Amino acid sequence: MQNFKAALTAYNTKNFQKSLDIIDEFKLSNLDAHLLKAASLTALNKSDKAIEIYQFALKNSPKSTPLLENYTGLLCKLGDFISCLNLLNTTATTVSPKLTLNKLEALIKLGHLLEANKLVQLINTPTNLEFRFLWLKIELHEALGELDIIENIINKLPEAQQNNIYISYKRACNLRNMGRFNEALDLLLNIEKKKSTAPEVLYLIGCIYKDLNNNQQCERYLNQCLTIAPYYVPAHESLNKLYYSTKNNKLFLSSYKLVKQKYEPHPVIEHSFISQLIKSDSYESALDVSTNALKLFPNDQAILHAHSVVLGKLNDHEKAFNLLNQLVKKAPHESRYRIDLANYLIMNGDYINAIVQLESALKYDYFNQEVWAYLSTAWRLSANDKYHWLTNYDQYVKVFELKKPKGYSTSGQFFENFTDLLLNLHAHSTQLLDQSVRSGSQTEGHLLFRSNKLINDFKHSMNNCITSYLANLPKDQSHPLCSRNNNAFKVNGSWSVKLGNKGFHANHIHPAGWLSAPSYISLPNELNENDTNKSGWLKLGETCLNLKEREEIARSICPKTGQMIIFPSYIWHGTYPLKSTQPRLTVPCDVMPIL
Known part of the structure; x- marks a missing residue:
């Protein structure tokens, strides 16, 4: 004892x-x-x-x-x-x-x-x-997207608890998500005055200054964050997105180089640096960095995978394929490696082995939208009946009319007002590193979380469409869409896209979704069903693999203002290039089941 x-x-x-x-x-x-x-x-x-x-x-x-x-x-x-x-x-x-x-x-x-x-x-x-219970309640409502409830919970706390640094930080995050940037910034600056130099606080201050279009202060705080936390990857990535969007080529990616000069090598920095080089199409530089990184961290799987991506971009497909094969053997549970390996198999016409890799990935990650997307392609190209079971465009792609919200004499009046709001948000938006948009802009953050009556009215109409879609899905416990349908859902991400002349969406899927649901807010007069060029139309089924004659556009849809098109997030989609001097304005969103 x-x-x-x-x-x-x-x-x-x-x-x-x-x-x-x-x-x-x-x-x-x-x-x-x-x-x-x-x-x-x-x-x-x-x-x-x-x-x-x-x-x-x-x-x-x-x-x-x-x-x-x-x-x-x-x-x-x-x-x-x-x-x-x-x-x-x-x-x-x-x-x-x-x-x-x-x-x-x-x-x-x-x-x-x-x-x-x-x-x-x-x-x-x-x-x-x-x-701890309070914190978990806040996290639950955060996960449910119930930001107003979080604000109510915090407002009812005793003043001493409201002023707790952790609660203040959480509230600032919530206010930022609601688009109440100045209130969030005031809270964070008060935390900073208390001599809190936590990198998370400095990082969030920098991000909110970016929300407020104050690039100078954004840069200052992100650099401050990196001064005290040189390996803080989100700050590196946000800072270099800022430099990229403002076309500051001199400083773009300089934060990585500075850290590599001043501090001990770290695998997360090497991996992030390579990723940013890939996103900016700097493949030769990415090859140099990844080759040197592997000398420092020869067994780091993330760096090995990034190196395989670079090799593929530089058309060294054999080396990339062999490296991915090794990664799959080392980490059979990692879907990413199997997906990339399957891509090569599909491109080489080896659909059977591509299917083997993708179906193996499902054993570990059944609801991975990318796995299902590439599996649909392999099934189609191998004439497998499962392709129709999975995609069934007639069953799973639906067009809805967004109902006029209360308080508006016509739908046109509402969409005109909503258009003005969105165009104002796009005034400071630019094309970023990691978007499917070409010749256009995309807003950042979760658009539908913002506190705004027009947005709330839109959400009400949008939710009615999604509810109707879910109510008509068939029952199928093995289907990646239908098996998770219990008629409860949340919007997991939302943004606005403005396409200009010659603008388009590259073919993509939504890995973070379950349903994808673009709404059409304002469309050019040129968009019409008789257009043989299909300017600005939505196309479904064509992949990002550039399979040429093996590609197939399963369905093309000419959208109309006030419509919402809903389909599974694993279905490939993009748009035909827009030919108009008028913008094409949409609000896409990712929908997830609440389970």
């Missing part, structure tokens, strides 16, 4: 190694000793060894609440929410506040939002866990 107290004292005074030494020296092996040893290992960033201790202890004490609390808490910390939830569902026989909160966190992070929402209603937390 005395030895355990000594180990516990060492732990409480943050002498974690001494705590471990005492436990090992005196061979302490009861449950309390196992818990203390695992906690000490966790504090020393030896999580793998801590998990081994928890698993060993679990065999002898499978019903121990403290053991399950600590173990599932560590799994949450490590982001292994699947293991956490499985453990709680199969092992926990008693309920404690900590276990319940661990389960709630796992449900939220895994997107099981309906179950999480039910669980929230049942939770009564002790005082020492109130803050």
Whole structure:
């Protein structure tokens, strides 16, 4: 007992190694000793060894609440929410506040939002866990897109809690998503005055200055962020997007070069640098950087994959193919590697092996939209009946009329007002690195989260269309679209696109979606059903692989102002080039099921 107290004292005074030494020296092996040893290992960033201790202890004490609390808490910390939830569902026989909160966190992070929402209603937390419960409630409403509820929750908190740095930061994120940029900025600048130099705070300040079109202050804060956190990848990527959009070729990608000169090499920086070079079509430079990065980190899979992409861009397909083959063998669960390998197989006409790779990917990631997109192509080219089962354009592509919102005499009046709002947002938008838009602009952020009556009116009409679409889907528990339909949904992303003369969308799919739903807000007079060139029309089925005579446009649709077209996110789509001096204005969105 005395030895355990000594180990516990060492732990409480943050002498974690001494705590471990005492436990090992005196061979302490009861449950309390196992818990203390695992906690000490966790504090020393030896999580793998801590998990081994928890698993060993679990065999002898499978019903121990403290053991399950600590173990599932560590799994949450490590982001292994699947293991956490499985453990709680199969092992926990008693309920404690900590276990319940661990389960709630796992449900939220895994997107099981309906179950999480039910669980929230049942939770009564002790005082020492109130803050964590508050934080998880905010994260749940964030995941559901219920930003007004988050604002109401925070507004009802005592002033001391509202002024908590973490709550202030969370509220600033929420206000930014709502388009209330100045309020968000005021909160963050107050945090900064409290001498908080957390990179997340400086980064968000920089991003909000970009939202406010203050590029100078945006650049300043992003650079400040990188001064204190040189490996903070989001700041690098945002800063260089700024330089790219403002055509500052002299400074574009300079942040990576500076970090590489001043600090020790880091794989995340190398990978991000290569990715930005690829996006800017600088393939020769990307080859130099990726080749050197592999000398530093020869076993880093992300860098190896980026190198394979560069080789492909430079038409060294054999080397790229061989490298992807190696990656698939090393990491069979990684869908990305199998998708890229399948692309080469499709381009080479080896549809059978492409299907093998893609169907193998589904075993690990069944609802991956890219996997289904390329699988549809391989099935079509191999005359497989599953192509029609998956795509069935007549069944799954639907055109809806957006109903006139209340308070407007005509639909035309509403869409004219909405057009004015969107054009104002596009006034400061530019073509960015990572968009499918060509000769046009795309707004940033989640458009439909903004606090605005016109947007709210549009959302109401849009939601009615989506509800109608879901109500008419067939039942099929093996289908990637139909199997997740329980008539509950949320908009996962939304933006506006303005195409100019000769503008178009390159063929693409929406990896972050379930349904894709572009709405047509303002269209040029030239768009009409008799146009043989199909200027500005939507086309479905043609891939991004440039398969030439093997490509197929399965359906072309001439959209009309006030329409919304809904289809599965895995269906290939793009547009015919626009021939008009008038802009083509749309609001696309990604829709996800609430499960």
